[in-house]
Amino acid sequence: MKKADRKQNGTPWTCGRGHVLGLTVTSRENGRWVTRLMKFRHAISETQLVVEVDAVVEGTVREIVCDACPPEERLTRTWWGKPGQG
Ligand SMILES: [Zn+2]
Numbered sequence: 305m306k307k308a309d310r311k312q313n314g315t316p317w318t319c320g321r322g323h324v325l326g327l328t329v330t331s332r333e334n335g336r337w338v339t340r341l342m343k344f345r346h347a348i349s350e351t352q353l354v355v356e357v358d359a360v361v362e363g364t365v366r367e368i369v370c371d372a373c374p375p376e377e378r379l380t381r382t383w384w385g386k387p388g389q390g
Contacts, residue, residue, distance in 0.1 A: 307337055321372075328342075338362060340360050340362050347373075366382045
């Protein structure tokens, strides 16, 4: 399996415990690179194969809750739409 040609696309964006909240997708638009978050409707473990995409996010989304964490100690993570923050 060669993965080298996928470059930055499809990098898992995790809650900090290894649950995947979405994938980062980088594309070139009007001569600049734009990174968006392809947010899943539900967080998954990295071994899970079936996902439901909630939205492709551009711009900041605060405190996305990981619903794969134990209910009493759910982690949140903020997606910063601009590079170099968080
Ligand atoms: Zn989690």
